[in-house]
Amino acid sequence: MCESWTERINLSIRGMTCKRCASRIRMALSNIPGVFDVHVSYKDCMATVTFDPTLISVDDILSSNIFVKTIYVRTRTHNLIKHRYRAYLVTTEV
DSSP: OOGGGOEEEEEEEEOOOSHHHHHHHHHHHHTSTTEEEEEEETTTTEEEEEEOTTTOOHHHHHTSHHHHSOEEEEOTTSOEEEEOOEEEEEEEEO
16 A cells, blocks of 8 residues: 555544543444554544545545444443444544
């Protein structure tokens, strides 16, 4: 892969309540074909995604399942908690 074919976006993420949320989002975005690198910061409520724009678009990333569907997570006390993550485009770097 040629470095000039990648694009990087910074996303503002809403709905994270813990570091596990950040890990869940990172794993979901990393599994999208065309995404090469993902960094998610729970502290800053931000994600940086590096991808190949010939394989996937920014809109595809923003509308991926992790940001569209409600996710139910079982806690240590076996309660189900509902999570809804939302992503907003902040910057694009080519």
